Amino acid sequence: MVSLIPKSTIEEIRNSINIVDVIGKDVDLKKKGKYFWGICPFVSENSPSFTVDEENQRYKCYSCGRSGNVFDYVSEKKGLSFPQAVIEVARNVGIKIDSKYTENTGGHFNENELKLIELNKQASEIFTHLLLNTDLSTNALKYLLEERHLNRETIADFQLGFLPSQWSLHDFFEEKKIPVETQLESGIISQYDDGSFHDVFSNRIMFPLKDSYGNIVGFSGRTLDKNNSAKYINSKETAVFKKSKLLYHFDVAKQAAKVSQKLLLLEGYLDVIAAHKAGIDYGIASMGTSLTKDQLQLISRNTPKLTIAYDGDSAGQSATWRAIEEIKNFPHLQLEIVTIPNQKDPDEYLQRNGPDALKKIFEEDSTSINDFAFEYLKKGRNLENVGNLSDYTNDLLNFLNEHPDPIANDLILKKLSDQFGLSRSVLDQSLKRNDIDVSKRQVGQSSRQNDNPPLKNSRNRNPLIDQEAMIERKIIVSSIYHENVFHEIEKKAKFTFHDPKNQLYYFLIKGYRSKHPGTQSIGINLMKNMTASEKDQFNHLISDQIDFYSTDNLEAIDDYLWQLNRRIPFEKQIQQIKQQIQEAINLNQNDRIKELNVKLVKLMKERAGNKHD
Numbered sequence: 001m002v003s004l005i006p007k008s009t010i011e012e013i014r015n016s017i018n019i020v021d022v023i024g025k026d027v028d029l030k031k032k033g034k035y036f037w038g039i040c041p042f043v044s045e046n047s048p049s050f051t052v053d054e055e056n057q058r059y060k061c062y063s064c065g066r067s068g069n070v071f072d073y074v075s076e077k078k079g080l081s082f083p084q085a086v087i088e089v090a091r092n093v094g095i096k097i098d099s100k101y102t103e104n105t106g107g108h109f110n111e112n113e114l115k116l117i118e119l120n121k122q123a124s125e126i127f128t129h130l131l132l133n134t135d136l137s138t139n140a141l142k143y144l145l146e147e148r149h150l151n152r153e154t155i156a157d158f159q160l161g162f163l164p165s166q167w168s169l170h171d172f173f174e175e176k177k178i179p180v181e182t183q184l185e186s187g188i189i190s191q192y193d194d195g196s197f198h199d200v201f202s203n204r205i206m207f208p209l210k211d212s213y214g215n216i217v218g219f220s221g222r223t224l225d226k227n228n229s230a231k232y233i234n235s236k237e238t239a240v241f242k243k244s245k246l247l248y249h250f251d252v253a254k255q256a257a258k259v260s261q262k263l264l265l266l267e268g269y270l271d272v273i274a275a276h277k278a279g280i281d282y283g284i285a286s287m288g289t290s291l292t293k294d295q296l297q298l299i300s301r302n303t304p305k306l307t308i309a310y311d312g313d314s315a316g317q318s319a320t321w322r323a324i325e326e327i328k329n330f331p332h333l334q335l336e337i338v339t340i341p342n343q344k345d346p347d348e349y350l351q352r353n354g355p356d357a358l359k360k361i362f363e364e365d366s367t368s369i370n371d372f373a374f375e376y377l378k379k380g381r382n383l384e385n386v387g388n389l390s391d392y393t394n395d396l397l398n399f400l401n402e403h404p405d406p407i408a409n410d411l412i413l414k415k416l417s418d419q420f421g422l423s424r425s426v427l428d429q430s431l432k433r434n435d436i437d438v439s440k441r442q443v444g445q446s447s448r449q450n451d452n453p454p455l456k457n458s459r460n461r462n463p464l465i466d467q468e469a470m471i472e473r474k475i476i477v478s479s480i481y482h483e484n485v486f487h488e489i490e491k492k493a494k495f496t497f498h499d500p501k502n503q504l505y506y507f508l509i510k511g512y513r514s515k516h517p518g519t520q521s522i523g524i525n526l527m528k529n530m531t532a533s534e535k536d537q538f539n540h541l542i543s544d545q546i547d548f549y550s551t552d553n554l555e556a557i558d559d560y561l562w563q564l565n566r567r568i569p570f571e572k573q574i575q576q577i578k579q580q581i582q583e584a585i586n587l588n589q590n591d592r593i594k595e596l597n598v599k600l601v602k603l604m605k606e607r608a609g610n611k612h613d
Helices: 007-016 021-025 070-079 082-093 110-131 135-147 152-159 169-175 180-186 251-261 270-279 293-302 314-327 346-353 357-366 369-376 385-402 406-420 424-449 454-459 463-481 483-492 498-517 530-543 554-586 590-609
Strands: 030-032 035-040 050-053 058-061 161-163 188-190 197-199 205-209 216-223 230-232 265-266 282-287 305-309 332-336
Touching: 007 082, 007 282, 021 035, 021 058, 021 070, 030 180, 050 251, 070 082, 070 314, 110 135, 110 152, 110 161, 110 169, 110 180, 110 205, 110 216, 152 270, 169 188, 169 197, 180 188, 188 554, 205 346, 251 265, 251 293, 251 554, 265 270, 265 293, 265 332, 265 530, 270 282, 270 346, 270 357, 305 314, 314 332, 332 369, 332 406, 346 357, 385 406, 385 424, 406 424, 406 554, 463 483, 463 498, 463 554, 483 554, 554 590
Parallel strands: 265 282, 265 305, 305 332
Antiparallel strands: 030 035, 035 050, 050 058, 161 205, 188 197, 205 216, 216 230
16 A cells, blocks of 8 residues: 655655746746746647746646646646656656655556666667568568558557567667666566576567557567467566556547547457558557456546447457447447458458448448347357247347347347247337346345446436537537637537536637637636636636547537537437337337337438438
8 A cells, every 4th residue: 555655755855846947848938027938738829828936836827727836737747646746756856755655656657667668668669670670570571561561651650560589689688788677577588497588579570568648568479470379479467567457559549539539449459550541540459358347447438439340250259249248337338339341350351442441331330239239149049949049039138138228129129020020029028027137136236246336227327418518518628728619619509508507608708709809718717707616616627637628629629519419419319219119119009109110210311311421
């Protein structure tokens, strides 16, 4: 357990550094009178509103409202907790902090971990150099260029490399004066009983594995030897490399997801690179492991929607099924499935059909998890056999109850009835009976596991409301920080915010911007006439996760407006009709069901005709 850093130590560190020197590394500061002035490092602006008070060792921005001391600045700038920021500043001034205060400090790396990060960085650089610039890697480069159809730019972008068998990584590290202990701890090098050293990734194409902030924490190596059963091997677990907590390419994909509003889960590294070549940078991979709770938390914190596009073969489809089961404990994460045609993986499909075809599949050819289950559960069963058909039907009904969607379930039951000649009324009754059984199981499980609330309750939340709230917040925050966003909204948006507070904030924004054109960030100005309580709420709105909520990308803003004006209202209407259909099914109101289905089909056609391009 980590102990609190003593106040005396914090004060010693604070008194040993000048805040002007720290902030001056990021901001071009110019002294005017008592204060240093510069462009705010946290938000986009054209005129300086960021001040640093050298006498009191504090900073304040009159645009975004951020203020604090040197630790607050480092914490905000680097995304560190307060203890992590103290440790970061301490390192800069050469003050050592006892290890009992620095263990398990989240995203921060202690001295030993930093050595591993630096070793990995140097290793990655030499791997890429060896691949692109030496004759030792001819076969590896030929494989990537000719068989995988990558170009040198893409290889450099993804920092791919190669470790030739003729090369000694240990000798390279020795020249760099990297301690043997650090070399061995990294897992890149091992030592035999006779004291000699061995490169673990010898004769392998190297893929650097990064954490969420882009630090290289490990490697995966692909063999060129077709007789080697270990096609890929990963770094061993180290102080910085925890495979179950990382996602390949996540450091880039999480930024792209701010615009796409979804992440694309792929099976392998080369599939992620294939998606990149198709113009999609929100692709990630779980590095050959089943999805873990930590990985799913990373995903759900950064996007409302996940598309799974594992390989189209049997193994890939089985992996998709396991992923669906793992994700059901994250009910607010919208899930859709893409199946690559002809049992191909995305990279193979790209090579045969080109980037535009692959992009179309990823963005337009997804199916619901219910449709996927309908086909997947058939595998390995002779459905002409009554027993097998009965087992298949019960498994499918259980799945539908665990993933409730009235209209999707209704369509699946219709398909099931039509395809196998089963009585629709019997299927409806079985679905209800299974629903009761599932609910009982969930209640029983929740009573035994107090930390896991019943799934039934979790599912009651409407994901559309969450999406709407998030998008409204993005529009409000972006219009506060970026004048061009406000004008774009005024030009195109003729809607009322669902949240009355957001509507009030927008009126305030509109009133101020109409009187003060040319001002970028207006957050502080809007708070002048607010009560203390209102200021707290507003400050939370504009400061919490600002990098996630604020954008001056007008293409992204147009998409947000389209979602609020068109997509979400359509989805809400569809959702309402689905609920009405389910109620009619429960009451056996056949005429009502037909009437509602006609409305639903009409509405879905209208939605299709109003797709955002």
